[in-house]
Amino acid sequence: REEMAKSTQLIDNEVFRAFATYAAIVLLKMMLMSLVTAYFRITRKAFVNPEDTASFGKGESAKKYLRTDPDVERVRRGHLNDLENIVPFVGIGLLYALSGPELSTALLHFRIFTGARILHTFAYLIPLPQPARGLSWAVGYSVTFSMAYKVLKTALLL
DSSP states (O other), X not given: OHHHHHHHHHHHOHHHHHHHHHHHHHHHHHHHHHHHHHHHXXXXXXXXXXXXXXXXXXXXXXXXXXXXXXXXXXHHXXXXXHHHHHHXXXXXXXXXXXXXXXXXXXXXXXXXXXXXXXXXXXXXXXXXXXXXXXHHHHHHHHHHHHHHHHHHHHHHOO
């Protein structure tokens, strides 16, 4: 019963609920990138595994679909960038949410990161001219560093 009470207290924490909301948004966005990659692979007929080309025939007729495509690779790079940035945000953001920040400050961090990652995806997929993608990446990365600094400052009394 004590463990259940502790879990309930965490759910009652507004900062934690905000973190859970924005973490879910960016994780879902990252998951959608898998679907976008699949869409581009299918529409561009560009596959990397021989079994994926089976519906196009066998042998030489299927081999021509084992190739790279610039559009597929662009989506894949965007997805990889999500993995490199969203996973650290989730880990550091959780520690940050548990470090007792003010709700308004936490919301600012979570919202800026989420907006930056969504803009980064559009900048990658459309593509928007630089520095849109670079700036959106830098903003999101800075937010994660800001939260990490707060966690370290709180935990180590820096």
